[in-house]
Amino acid sequence: QTQLVESGGGLVQAGGSLKLSCAASGRTVSRYSMAWFRQAPGKEREFVTVITYSGGTRYADSVKGRFTISRDNAKNTVYLQMNSLKPEDTAVYYCASPKTAYTYNGIDPTTYDYWGQGTQVTVSS
Numbered sequence: 001q002t003q004l005v006e007s008g009g010g011l012v013q014a015g016g017s018l019k020l021s022c023a024a025s026g027r028t029v030s031r032y033s034m035a036w037f038r039q040a041p042g043k044e045r046e047f048v049t050v051i052t053y054s055g056g057t058r059y060a061d062s063v064k065g066r067f068t069i070s071r072d073n074a075k076n077t078v079y080l081q082m083n084s085l086k087p088e089d090t091a092v093y094y095c096a097s098p099k100t101a102y103t104y105n106g107i108d109p110t111t112y113d114y115w116g117q118g119t120q121v122t123v124s125s
């Protein structure tokens with residue numbers, strides 16, 4: 001059974017940094033697309049970034065140049081390094097992965113089958 005567990009959220013001042021982790025069990029992260037989404041209060045869940053099974057990455061324009069997704073295959077964990085944080089980055093951040101291996105999954109959250117419980121990121125101005 002696949003489980004995704006996020007950690008690393010917290011409160012940070014604008015301009016600061018946080019590193020989120022998504023530890024996976026029940027699957028090998030290097031075989032699947034692994035994505036981060038976020039949801040702010042009153043807003044729809046939005047795509048942040050994805051790393052494909054082949055190591056390719058894609059970022060939302062709003063985080064490009066500030067956020068970096070990476071993967072540690074030995075730890076079966078995906079990371080999201082967030083730098084130069086802005087108040088508008090405040091949201092619950094979710095890790096997500098599809099059911100099928102070796103496929104490309106992009107920005108559409110409905111194409112992801114497994115979700116973590118989320119971790120809160122709050123950026124103060």
